[in-house]
Amino acid sequence: xxxxxxxxxxxxxxxxxxxxxxxxxxxxxxxxxxxxxxxxxxxxxxxxxxxxxxxxxxxxxxxxxxxxxxxxxxxxxxxxxxxxxxxxxxxxxxxxxxxxxxxxxxxxxxxxxxxxxxxxxxxxxxxxxxxxxxxxxxxxxxxxxxxxxxxxxxxxxxxxxxxxxxxxxxxxxxxxxxxxxxxxxxxxxxxxxxxxxx
Amino acid sequence: xxxxxxxxxxxxxxxxxxxxxxxxxxxxxxxxxxxxxxxxxxxxxxxxxxxxxxxxxxxxxxxxxxxxxxxxxxxxxxxxxxxxxxxxxxxxxxxxxxxxxxxxxxxxxxxxxxxxxxxxxxxxxxxxxxxxxxxxxxxxxxxxxxxxxxxxxxxxxxxxxxxxx
Numbered sequence: 001x002x003x004x005x006x007x008x009x010x011x012x013x014x015x016x017x018x019x020x021x022x023x024x025x026x027x028x029x030x031x032x033x034x035x036x037x038x039x040x041x042x043x044x045x046x047x048x049x050x051x052x053x054x055x056x057x058x059x060x061x062x063x064x065x066x067x068x069x070x071x072x073x074x075x076x077x078x079x080x081x082x083x084x085x086x087x088x089x090x091x092x093x094x095x096x097x098x099x100x101x102x103x104x105x106x107x108x109x110x111x112x113x114x115x116x117x118x119x120x121x122x123x124x125x126x127x128x129x130x131x132x133x134x135x136x137x138x139x140x141x142x143x144x145x146x147x148x149x150x151x152x153x154x155x156x157x158x159x160x161x162x163x164x165x166x167x168x169x170x171x172x173x174x175x176x177x178x179x180x181x182x183x184x185x186x187x188x189x190x191x192x193x194x195x196x197x198x
Numbered sequence: 199x200x201x202x203x204x205x206x207x208x209x210x211x212x213x214x215x216x217x218x219x220x221x222x223x224x225x226x227x228x229x230x231x232x233x234x235x236x237x238x239x240x241x242x243x244x245x246x247x248x249x250x251x252x253x254x255x256x257x258x259x260x261x262x263x264x265x266x267x268x269x270x271x272x273x274x275x276x277x278x279x280x281x282x283x284x285x286x287x288x289x290x291x292x293x294x295x296x297x298x299x300x301x302x303x304x305x306x307x308x309x310x311x312x313x314x315x316x317x318x319x320x321x322x323x324x325x326x327x328x329x330x331x332x333x334x335x336x337x338x339x340x341x342x343x344x345x346x347x348x349x350x351x352x353x354x355x356x357x358x359x360x361x362x363x
Binding site: 001002003004007008010011013014015016017019020022024025026028029098099100101102103104105106107110185188189191192195196 | 203206207210211214215218222228231232235236239240241243244245248258261262264265266268269271297298300301304312313314315323324325335336337350351353354357358361
């Protein structure tokens with residue numbers, strides 16, 4: 001049987017750990033960013049590239065119908081919107097000031113952030129898909145001048161099937177998985193918040 | 199830059215041991231503790247210019263360490279932690295001294311406490327003043343004393359239960 005003071009003495013005889021060194025941390029700081037921000041950054045860069053390519057097409061090619069121009073405008077707006085949201089989140093997660101908050105406030109921030117990301121990945125993504133579908137539909141009007149009716153019909157059917165699969169299968173699976181994960185995470189954060197409440 | 203690096207080195211040397219204990223106590227896993235400690239000090243480096251002496255630098259670092267630990271949200275953590283600890287204790291039992299084995303057992307017992315209890319008790323074991331613990335955890339000092347009393351009894355009971363077997 002040990003009392004708490006004996007546990008405390010035991011605590012102080014523990015070996016020095018040979019883990020992370022000061023140099024290793026400085027090297028990490030200089031070389032890399034954490035995984036999450038790197039992932040977000042790569043998203044932002046790939047979207048920026050697509051926006052630039054779309055802008056190039058918009059400027060260099062001559063289109064015959066206004067619907068195609070509208071379609072490209074919708075695509076660019078969607079991409080820019082998506083990119084701005086990603087940049088905003090990237091900056092928010094990199095803003096370490098919140099780390100200096102009291103744990104209770106920090107947990108509340110984490111909860112709000114996770115819920116925001118969930119909304120972005122589900123509801124906003126639906127709106128984004130709908131806008132892209134409209135843009136594609138508008139482009140089909142121009143396409144109808146150049147390709148045969150059969151090819152056009154085939155393209156429309158393939159596109160509609162792809163969007164239906166995305167919406168009713170992939171999206172549903174994704175939302176289900178995300179909401180389960182989020183619920184578990186939020187419950188855990190709520191549990192933590194209760195623990196730190198006075 | 200050189201001055202900042204020298205300051206950072208000084209801060210690291212003075213605080214890394216206790217931050218590691220906090221992270222190890224929270225995760226119950228030395229590898230995860232190393233990751234969290236590294237993450238904590240990266241954030242300390244990134245925010246060093248923002249430190250304005252409103253509190254002690256150690257309090258400021260612990261606050262970052264606590265919040266970094268709280269962001270560590272592996273759902274399967276508790277189960278995985280126990281498995282890892284069992285494995286660590288089994289494989290290292292022969293290599294480590296008897297005392298170190300008891301320390302490993304103590305970490306395993308801390309891992310069975312609630313998250314905030316783990317954070318508070320590792321700071322108590324490291325003899326951080328109550329006033330500082332209260333400031334770090336955002337809990338009033340009066341309330342903290344009651345909590346500490348309860349956690350001490352709980353940890354001692356868990357440890358003695360394990361020692362009997």
